[in-house]
Amino acid sequence: MRPVAVAAFAQTTHTDHDSGLSEPELILPVIRAVREQSGLTEFGFTCSGSCDYLAGAPFSFVSALDALGAWPPIQESHVEMDAAFALYEAWVRLQHGDVDSALVYGFGKSSMGDLREIMTLQLDPYYLAPLGLDQLSYAGLQRSAVQGDFPAIARRSWESAQTNPYALKLPEPVETAPITDGAAAIVLVAGDLLHDRTNLAYINGIAHRIDPHYPGMRDLTRSASAAAAATAAGVGKGPVDVAELHVQFAHEETVLAEALGLSGDTLINPSGGPLAANPVMATGLIRIGEAASRVMDGTAARAVAHAASGPCLQHNLVAVLSRES
Amino acid sequence: MGNRCAVIGVGQTHYTTRRRDVSMAGLVREAALRALEDAGLTFADIDAVVVGKAPDLFEGVMMPEAYLADALGAAGKPMTRVHTAGSVGGSTALVGASLIQGGVHDRVLVVAYEKQSESNATWALTTHLPFTSSLVVGAGGYFAPHIREYMRRSGAPGHIGTLVAVKDRLNALKNPYAHLRIPGIDRAMVESTPMLWEPIRYLETCPSSDGACAIVLSSERAVTGTPAWVHGGAMRSEPIFRAGRDTVSPQAGIDCAADVYRQAGVTDPRRDLDVAEVYVPFSWYEPMWLENLGFCGVNEGWKLTEAGATALDGDIPWNASGGVLSSNPIGASGLIRFAEAALQVRGMAGDHQVEGARRALGHAYGGGAQFFAMWIVGAEKP
Numbered sequence: 001m002r003p004v005a006v007a008a009f010a011q012t013t014h015t016d017h018d019s020g021l022s023e024p025e026l027i028l029p030v031i032r033a034v035r036e037q038s039g040l041t042e043f044g045f046t047c048s049g050s051c052d053y054l055a056g057a058p059f060s061f062v063s064a065l066d067a068l069g070a071w072p073p074i075q076e077s078h079v080e081m082d083a084a085f086a087l088y089e090a091w092v093r094l095q096h097g098d099v100d101s102a103l104v105y106g107f108g109k110s111s112m113g114d115l116r117e118i119m120t121l122q123l124d125p126y127y128l129a130p131l132g133l134d135q136l137s138y139a140g141l142q143r144s145a146v147q148g149d150f151p152a153i154a155r156r157s158w159e160s161a162q163t164n165p166y167a168l169k170l171p172e173p174v175e176t177a178p179i180t181d182g183a184a185a186i187v188l189v190a191g192d193l194l195h196d197r198t199n200l201a202y203i204n205g206i207a208h209r210i211d212p213h214y215p216g217m218r219d220l221t222r223s224a225s226a227a228a229a230a231t232a233a234g235v236g237k238g239p240v241d242v243a244e245l246h247v248q249f250a251h252e253e254t255v256l257a258e259a260l261g262l263s264g265d266t267l268i269n270p271s272g273g274p275l276a277a278n279p280v281m282a283t284g285l286i287r288i289g290e291a292a293s294r295v296m297d298g299t300a301a302r303a304v305a306h307a308a309s310g311p312c313l314q315h316n317l318v319a320v321l322s323r324e325s
Numbered sequence: 326m327g328n329r330c331a332v333i334g335v336g337q338t339h340y341t342t343r344r345r346d347v348s349m350a351g352l353v354r355e356a357a358l359r360a361l362e363d364a365g366l367t368f369a370d371i372d373a374v375v376v377g378k379a380p381d382l383f384e385g386v387m388m389p390e391a392y393l394a395d396a397l398g399a400a401g402k403p404m405t406r407v408h409t410a411g412s413v414g415g416s417t418a419l420v421g422a423s424l425i426q427g428g429v430h431d432r433v434l435v436v437a438y439e440k441q442s443e444s445n446a447t448w449a450l451t452t453h454l455p456f457t458s459s460l461v462v463g464a465g466g467y468f469a470p471h472i473r474e475y476m477r478r479s480g481a482p483g484h485i486g487t488l489v490a491v492k493d494r495l496n497a498l499k500n501p502y503a504h505l506r507i508p509g510i511d512r513a514m515v516e517s518t519p520m521l522w523e524p525i526r527y528l529e530t531c532p533s534s535d536g537a538c539a540i541v542l543s544s545e546r547a548v549t550g551t552p553a554w555v556h557g558g559a560m561r562s563e564p565i566f567r568a569g570r571d572t573v574s575p576q577a578g579i580d581c582a583a584d585v586y587r588q589a590g591v592t593d594p595r596r597d598l599d600v601a602e603v604y605v606p607f608s609w610y611e612p613m614w615l616e617n618l619g620f621c622g623v624n625e626g627w628k629l630t631e632a633g634a635t636a637l638d639g640d641i642p643w644n645a646s647g648g649v650l651s652s653n654p655i656g657a658s659g660l661i662r663f664a665e666a667a668l669q670v671r672g673m674a675g676d677h678q679v680e681g682a683r684r685a686l687g688h689a690y691g692g693g694a695q696f697f698a699m700w701i702v703g704a705e706k707p
Contacts, residue, residue, distance in 0.1 A: 053387040057452045058380030059410055062692050065564040073577035076562035077416055080381065080388055080408040089420060095427030096327035121387040126348055210394045210404040228401060310391035
């Protein structure tokens with residue numbers, strides 16, 4: 001595949017409440033930041049991830065174009081998924097060879113509604129949603145099936161987050177990702193734009209897979225789709241120094257570490273992970289950004305990023321990043 | 326544009342007001358199975374699935390790809406959900422094609438749908454973001470002023486919209502999948518219907534439909550059956566609130582067309598293309614898009630319509646399928662345009678086939694006429 005690298009990453013200082021900023025106001029600073037970091041003001045392709053149901057209105061992504069100042073008109077697309085999947089679409093687009101840069105961003109204000117109940121609307125509307133299971137109940141089903149020291153995972157994430165200026169200032173460890181408002185952006189470069197840049201995190205592999213929707217069709221103690229995505233992305237081809245995992249519930253780290261084949265030597269979620277800040281629809285993209293940052297600052301030679309979607313880790317994306325193309 | 330890509334299968338459901346007999350999953354699966362059958366393939370031959378639809382509020386299912394994974398045979402594969410407002414059906418095809426053009430996959434299933442009967446689209450479009458005011462107008466109320474401005478600029482006579490409404494419904498009578506099939510449709514019938522949003526009368530607007538459309542895309546080495554080759558694809562977006570933008574002929578549409586024409590080597594679309602499937606949800610958008618897409622000069626579009634150039638027997642038929650005016654499962658409407666363009670160049674459009682069609686345009690737009698997706702497909706390998 002054509003080499004593609006992360007050249008810039010920015011995120012908001014996340015909040016646990018509505019700070020009064022509209023979505024475009026939330027995005028604007030991170031877009032400005034990645035433009036400055038990358039030295040690029042225009043991009044060959046732009047892709048974003050967001051969810052209408054967080055705002056309770058259609059087309060929540062439309063006003064984001066105002067924040068971009070998309071004029072003259074831009075080549076742009078949007079996924080109603082975590083922005084990590086928008087990054088995947090941008091990576092694919094860069095494989096064509098005719099454009100060399102992409103802007104990816106995601107944003108979400110989960111403070112605006114009852115996120116736990118909103119997530120119920122993601123379930124099969126005929127057979128699952130009417131049962132009334134909210135996001136926590138669903139996660140509880142999986143947690144009861146998985147063995148692990150979840151308080152320890154929560155504690156380590158909380159301790160790691162103390163040095164992350166963007167994370168929430170939580171008074172104590174939590175096993176459930178907190179309600180968070182925030183946004184993030186990444187710039188990808190390829191081709192000639194890779195030259196003369198020293199601070200890059202190359203995407204050595206990236207892939208995603210989805211599992212069946214119905215929990216009865218899955219072994220909830222495992223994640224077949226995460227394992228398949230990890231194999232396709234090439235996680236096992238070398239040691240993994242750092243893994244940033246989309247862990248919205250502490251037990252998911254146990255499931256994912258096994259699925260990705262991570263050894264005890266891998267530092268998991270040094271940012272604190274989603275248990276320290278979970279701006280829904282940007283959380284997965286932030287994992288890629290955090291992993292890239294570790295590669296860029298030299299604290300990791302090889303890092304893995306993971307993003308998830310759907311109930312009980314139904315859909316998983318895995319990326320491998322390093323200094324080398 | 327990357328590696329070559331072809332449409333090798335098309336599947337549609339019969340568009341109608343209410344599909345009470347199927348779930349959403351059943352609806353998309355019906356279209357997917359027909360597309361696979363057309364390609365002579367099964368779900369096992371598919372590498373990735375891309376799903377598109379308009380806002381989730383239309384059915385009340387959030388990020389429905391999670392729920393649809395099983396019905397579309399996506400388990401164990403990559404699945405993507407595209408959402409770019411009304412243009413989404415077109416964008417979904419382009420995202421699917423991108424996976425092949427980028428060399429990532431050999432066969433991609435693309436599915437777009439809307440089951441409008443699950444909810445009320447005009448209501449869903451009327452709710453607004455926090456801290457903003459609702460226009461409480463739906464799509465027709467939003468676009469009617471743009472149409473009136475077009476009429477003022479171009480001096481188009483008032484009956485042009487009626488002509489489009491009749492022409493597209495006559496075409497729909499030749500398309501077994503079309504929703505609105507109105508025997509005896511004529512100008513008097515259209516003009517007798519109530520004025521909804523001046524100048525748009527009831528029969529000058531699109532219906533609310535349940536339906537799904539699916540296509541199978543293939544790399545060159547994995548082609549089966551009769552391919553429609555992708556000669557170019559492009560997307561463009563512009564901000565809805567930019568004060569200086571021209572909502573009658575948006576720059577994003579002009580730029581998107583220029584991009585796709587350049588890729589396909591089209592210099593004069595009216596001459597170089599044989600048929601066009603263009604997103605016309607309100608009758609007057611035919612003359613407006615004729616100009617925006619460069620089929621004629623500024624303020625001349627209505628003259629092509631009036632002269633019958635866009636009729637099935639005209640020199641550049643538009644919406645031979647009956648178009649969005651005859652079937653509108655919103656999220657699928659763009660993909661239906663793209664798929665109908667493919668059917669035409671494959672020679673598989675049935676009674677609404679444009680004889681000898683070799684190159685066709687598929688077009689979709691959305692949001693406040695700010696999102697555009699287009700492709701050109703051809704019978705010959707590019």
